[in-house]
Amino acid sequence: MLTALAGGVGAAKLLVGLAEVVDPTEITAVINTGDDLVLHGLTICPDIDSVTYALAGLDNKETGWGVTGETWTVAENLRALGGISWFQLGDRDLATHLYRTQRLGEGATLTDVTTELAVARGVRTRLLPMSEDPVRTRVTLARPAEGASAEVAFQDYFVRLSHDVEVASLRFDGAEGSSPAPGVLEAIEQADLIVCCPSNPIVSIGPILSIPGIASALEARREAVVAVSPIIAGSALRGPADRLLAELGHESSALGVGRLYAPWVGTFLVDEADEALAPKIEALGMRCLVVPTVMSDAATRAALAKAVVSAC
Amino acid sequence: MLTALAGGVGAAKLLVGLAEVVDPTEITAVINTGDDLVLHGLTICPDIDSVTYALAGLDNKETGWGVTGETWTVAENLRALGGISWFQLGDRDLATHLYRTQRLGEGATLTDVTTELAVARGVRTRLLPMSEDPVRTRVTLARPAEGASAEVAFQDYFVRLSHDVEVASLRFDGAEGSSPAPGVLEAIEQADLIVCCPSNPIVSIGPILSIPGIASALEARREAVVAVSPIIAGSALRGPADRLLAELGHESSALGVGRLYAPWVGTFLVDEADEALAPKIEALGMRCLVVPTVMSDAATRAALAKAVVSAC
Numbered sequence: 001m002l003t004a005l006a007g008g009v010g011a012a013k014l015l016v017g018l019a020e021v022v023d024p025t026e027i028t029a030v031i032n033t034g035d036d037l038v039l040h041g042l043t044i045c046p047d048i049d050s051v052t053y054a055l056a057g058l059d060n061k062e063t064g065w066g067v068t069g070e071t072w073t074v075a076e077n078l079r080a081l082g083g084i085s086w087f088q089l090g091d092r093d094l095a096t097h098l099y100r101t102q103r104l105g106e107g108a109t110l111t112d113v114t115t116e117l118a119v120a121r122g123v124r125t126r127l128l129p130m131s132e133d134p135v136r137t138r139v140t141l142a143r144p145a146e147g148a149s150a151e152v153a154f155q156d157y158f159v160r161l162s163h164d165v166e167v168a169s170l171r172f173d174g175a176e177g178s179s180p181a182p183g184v185l186e187a188i189e190q191a192d193l194i195v196c197c198p199s200n201p202i203v204s205i206g207p208i209l210s211i212p213g214i215a216s217a218l219e220a221r222r223e224a225v226v227a228v229s230p231i232i233a234g235s236a237l238r239g240p241a242d243r244l245l246a247e248l249g250h251e252s253s254a255l256g257v258g259r260l261y262a263p264w265v266g267t268f269l270v271d272e273a274d275e276a277l278a279p280k281i282e283a284l285g286m287r288c289l290v291v292p293t294v295m296s297d298a299a300t301r302a303a304l305a306k307a308v309v310s311a312c
Numbered sequence: 313m314l315t316a317l318a319g320g321v322g323a324a325k326l327l328v329g330l331a332e333v334v335d336p337t338e339i340t341a342v343i344n345t346g347d348d349l350v351l352h353g354l355t356i357c358p359d360i361d362s363v364t365y366a367l368a369g370l371d372n373k374e375t376g377w378g379v380t381g382e383t384w385t386v387a388e389n390l391r392a393l394g395g396i397s398w399f400q401l402g403d404r405d406l407a408t409h410l411y412r413t414q415r416l417g418e419g420a421t422l423t424d425v426t427t428e429l430a431v432a433r434g435v436r437t438r439l440l441p442m443s444e445d446p447v448r449t450r451v452t453l454a455r456p457a458e459g460a461s462a463e464v465a466f467q468d469y470f471v472r473l474s475h476d477v478e479v480a481s482l483r484f485d486g487a488e489g490s491s492p493a494p495g496v497l498e499a500i501e502q503a504d505l506i507v508c509c510p511s512n513p514i515v516s517i518g519p520i521l522s523i524p525g526i527a528s529a530l531e532a533r534r535e536a537v538v539a540v541s542p543i544i545a546g547s548a549l550r551g552p553a554d555r556l557l558a559e560l561g562h563e564s565s566a567l568g569v570g571r572l573y574a575p576w577v578g579t580f581l582v583d584e585a586d587e588a589l590a591p592k593i594e595a596l597g598m599r600c601l602v603v604p605t606v607m608s609d610a611a612t613r614a615a616l617a618k619a620v621v622s623a624c
Contacts, residue, residue, distance in 0.1 A: 041353040041413030073383050077407030081432045084414060091403055095389030101353030102396060120393045 002309070003028045003191035007204025008035070008047040009065060009238065010230060011197035012054030013295045015125065017305030018195065019055060024124040028187040030214075032199070033110070033129045034137035034172055034207030037155045039087055040078075042097040043104055046155075047204065048114055048129060049096055056121035058092075064238065067092040086160045111181050128187065130208045133178035137203055142166035142247070154203065163240040167247045170203065175210035188217040195308055196227035196265060198293065200241040201257050202248060209264075218264035226311045227265040228293055228304070229254040233273040237294065255280050262286055267312045269293060269304075287312070314621070315503035316341045319516025320359040321377060321550065322542060323509035324366030325607045327437065329617030330507065331367060336436040340499040342526075344511070345422070345441045346449035346484055346519030349467045351399055352390075354409040355416055358467075359516065360426055360441060361408055368433035370404075376550065379404040398472045423493050440499065442520045445490035449515055454478035454559070466515065475552040479559045482515065487522035500529040507620055508539035508577060510605065512553040513569050514560060521576075530576035538623040539577040540605055540616070541566040545585040549606065567592050574598055579624045581605060581616075599624070 002022055004015060006029045015029055032047045053059040053067055060068045070090035079085040089097070096117060103113045110129045118127045137154040143166060144150040150168070157163055188194060199205055209215045218225060231254050236242040245252040250260065254270040255277045261268065262284040270277060271293040281288040289311055295301040314334055316327060318341045327341055344359045365371040365379055372380045382402035391397040401409070408429060415425045422441045430439045449466040455478060456462040462480070469475055500506060511517055521527045530537060543566050548554045554564040562568040566582040567589045573580065574596040582589060583605040593600040601623055607613040 038417070039414065040410035041355065041417055042410075043353065071383075071385050073385060073403035074406045074410065077404050078410055081407055081411045081429065083407065083411040091383075091385035092389050094386045094406070095393055095395065098352035098354070098386065098390055099393045099395040102351065105350070105353060117393065 001026055001028075001187075001191045002193045002195060003030065003187040004195040004197055005199070005205055005208050006031045006047065006051055006197045007199030008032070008050035009054075009059075011047075011199045011204070012051045012059065013301055014195070014197045014228065014305060014308070015051060016054050017295065017301035018308065019125055020302050021305045021309055024055075025126070028126040028128060028183070028191070030128050030130055030181075030184050030187060030208060031114075032204045032207050033131060034135055034203065034210075035154050035158070036134070036136065037087075037153060039084065040089075041101065042089075042094075043101045044087075044089075044097050045100065045110070045114075045129070048127065049093070051127060052096075052114075052118050052121060052123055055118070055123040055125050055127075058121065066090055087155060109181075111183070128183055129181045130184065130214070131178045131211050132181045133174060135172050135174040135178050135207060135211065137207055138171050138173045139167055140169045140171075142168040158203075158240075163243070167244060169248070172207050172210040175207070175212070178211050180211050180213055184211075185213055185217050188214070188221060191221070191224065193309065193312065194218065194221055194225040196225060196261065198228040198230040200230060200236070200239055200244070201260050202241065202244045215264060222264050223266040224312065225265045226267045226269065226308055227257075227261050228308060229257050229268065229270045229274065231257055231274075232271040232293060253277065258284050258286060258288075269307060269311060313499075313503045314339045314505045314507060315499040316507040316509055317511070317517055317520050318343045318359065318363055318509045319511030320344070320347070320362035321366075321371075323359075323511045323516070324363045324371065325613055326507070326509045326540065326617060326620070327363060328366050329607065329613035330620065331437055332614050333617045333621055336367075337438070340438040340440060340495070340503070342440050342442055342493075342496050342499060342520060343426075344516045344519050345443060346447055346515065346522075347466050347470070348446070348448065349399075349465060351396065352401075353413065354401075354406075355413045356399075356401075356409050357412065357422070357426075357441070360439065361405065363439060364408075364426075364430050364433060364435055367430070367435040367437050367439075370433065378402055399467060421493075423495070440495055441493045442496065442526070443490045443523050444493045445486060447484050447486040447490050447519055447523065449519055450483050450485045451479055452481045452483075454480040470515075470552075475555070479556060481560070484519050484522040487519070487524070490523050492523050492525055496523075497525055497529050500526070500533060503533070503536065505621065505624065506530065506533055506537040508537060508573065510540040510542040512542060512548070512551055512556070513572050514553065514556045527576060534576050535578040536624065537577045538579045538581065538620055539569075539573050540620060541569050541580065541582045541586065543569050543586075544583040544605060565589060570596050570598060570600075581619060581623060
């Protein structure tokens with residue numbers, strides 16, 4: 001039994017690798033929903049979808065996001081109508097959001113719908129939202145546009161503003177009073193191995209830890225938790241993790257992530273580029289393993305997955 | 313100033329004709345919203361959309377409904393996911409519903425959104441929903457499926473069951489307590505001519521009349537109201553108007569429609585096939601004009617529009 005904490009694209013890659021080296025039905029992914037949004041009336045769960053598409057082999061390898069073979073007829077027509085176009089929704093992707101929104105409207109839980117969509121696409125890994133309660137990452141911009149609100153929804157920051165703005169702070173709206181989705185705490189408690197994927201520590205793993213009960217459950221399993229650093233030589237491979245770490249007062253390095261993760265991660269995998277940081281990370285009380293962590297192809301992905309599985 | 317009461321496809325044809333013989337900016341169409349539904353989280357207004365597409369020249373002349381040049385990528389993917397597929401939503405059409413749902417969610421009124429969508433498509437005729445309140449046609453089936461509810465939503469009857477079932481009764485849920493949309497009563501009060509399009513009297517015109525204030529406003533303008541019979545030689549050209557009239561105890565004929573419309577229609581246009589009914593219709597206290605009413609091409613459509621405009 002393996003339980004993984006997952007954001008979107010970065011986590012999805014490692015999960016694909018893990019599902020190649022472990023029986024996928026023995027894997028549970030607990031997925032961030034802090035990025036979720038309602039747009040055009042549709043409930044959109046970007047991280048759940050990224051993980052589902054990747055595990056189904058439907059992820060678009062060219063763009064690095066969205067669905068392979070995507071078309072854009074709806075989006076083109078919506079743009080012609082003057083509709084919101086900064087959050088791109090492809091036709092194939094839209095079917096996911098229509099299905100989810102209809103089922104949620106019928107009273108299905110997000111856990112149910114996530115399972116239904118995964119099963120419909122042949123995904124055998126068990127996918128769980130971190131919570132069925134709406135917990136939303138809200139970002140306070142250091143320099144908001146004149147007259148605009150300083151606090152914006154996550155996708156406003158991430159997509160509309162291309163995360164190319166300075167962040168003053170952020171919070172996980174709704175976390176207080178929320179609960180882990182059914183099965184999440186059990187998946188952490190009963191796993192032989194818990195994997196923290198190389199996702200953004202602040203806005204992908206952070207929301208998961210904000211759900212009451214999850215951080216303490218992880219602390220209780222610390223010796224079984226293996227994390228992969230999302231920061232290599234001070235930089236994130238994609239997304240704003242490096243910048244966010246620095247802006248929020250952390251060190252933008254594997255060591256900085258290690259400091260955040262030390263309370264609940266027993267073993268930390270850092271890239272060979274960060275070998276020099278290993279002693280400082282070990283000094284935090286974590287085991288530190290130095291391995292190649294860049295998943296540039298199927299072989300490196302599988303090798304990292306094997307390293308993770310054999311890490312403790 | 314011309315004000316038209318409109319359902320969907322049948323009304324749309326006459327409106328296109330009217331906009332050719334009258335300055336389209338002088339025309340206001342008051343459109344049935346009793347058929348509206350929320351599906352996949354999207355607010356869908358089939359009659360407003362049929363009228364808009366037709367006036368924009370975007371109506372699909374081959375199928376008789378939907379948008380020309382339509383594609384079905386979302387629908388095909390949704391079907392593959394096991395989603396609801398009986399209500400077909402094309403990709404181009406979906407852009408309309410996404411736009412509308414987003415704007416309504418932002419607090420725009422249905423009147424605002426209807427105008428925005430019409431203007432975006434170059435429609436110069438003024439389009440008004442009959443009401444901004446949700447008024448929904450609910451159909452009670454004479455022989456519901458074993459264990460199923462006898463009362464269904466309109467589109468369940470119309471599309472899912474292909475209106476191929478016997479109807480016991482129907483009602484306009486929400487009509488009591490609803491109001492005409494802003495501008496509707498004024499459009500009736502101030503029009504030089506009021507046209508009741510050849511729409512289904514029961515489920516297209518009926519909901520409009522169910523909004524408090526509209527029927528009495530029409531009665532006060534009876535001499536200025538011209539209706540075109542949707543029944544020709546006992547049959548509807550499309551849809552279940554003939555069957556519904558009979559099932560609900562009316563005569564399925566232009567005379568049967570005339571009896572329903574007599575309180576508020578001063579002049580009734582019936583098809584040449586129904587010339588023999590003219591004396592009985594006149595006996596209801598209406599002027600009856602006998603003209604070709606089948607709009608099979610642009611010429612017959614324009615001829616009917618001219619006959620309507622010169623009717624009183």
